[in-house]
Amino acid sequence: MNFKDKVGTFRVISSFTIRRKKEFYLIGELLEGSLNENNYINIILNSSLAISAKISSLENVDVANDSKTYQLIIIESLDDEMNDILFHQNVESENVYITLSGEE
Numbered sequence: 001m002n003f004k005d006k007v008g009t010f011r012v013i014s015s016f017t018i019r020r021k022k023e024f025y026l027i028g029e030l031l032e033g034s035l036n037e038n039n040y041i042n043i044i045l046n047s048s049l050a051i052s053a054k055i056s057s058l059e060n061v062d063v064a065n066d067s068k069t070y071q072l073i074i075i076e077s078l079d080d081e082m083n084d085i086l087f088h089q090n091v092e093s094e095n096v097y098i099t100l101s102g103e104e
Contacts, residue, residue, distance in 0.1 A: 003042060008033025008098035010041065013070065015091040017083055024053070024086040026073040026096070027061060033098060040102030041073060043089055052102030053086060 012028040026041065037057055042050045056076040060069050077083035 003097050003099050005100040006033070006097050007039065007100055008035050010035060010071075010073070010096050010098055012091050012094055012096055015087070015089075017077075017087045019080075019083065022077045022080070022083055023056075024075045024077055024083055026075075026091060027070050028073075029068070029070055031095065035071065035073070035098050040099045041075070042097040042099055042102060043086075043091055044097075045089075050097075051085065051089065052099070053082070054102065055098075 009031045010026070010028055011031050012026050015024065015026045017024045035058065037055055039055050040052045041055060042052045044050050053075045055073055057074045059072040059074065061072045062069055075086065077086070
């Protein structure tokens with residue numbers, strides 16, 4: 001899959017949701033490029049299909065017994081359906097691509 005406006009690659013360690021807040025989270029590290037609020041994450045489903053979601057905010061995360069600082073991508077879901085779609089992708093131990101544009 002070719003993203004013409006790709007600005008980075010993010011390695012996801014794990015993902016989770018807080019349904020009450022309607023937020024979806026990806027924790028991991030930036031492998032290359034840049035990562036900013038209002039960029040988009042792109043989860044590859046197959047060679048011609050990806051899910052994109054707008055990054056609402058970013059946080060640095062420290063994990064007990066790990067000297068590395070990770071990044072937390074926060075996606076505010078406008079509805080329960082999108083939150084469920086993202087959650088059920090079970091994004092873990094894979095790369096997602098960061099782009100300047102995407103579909104909300």
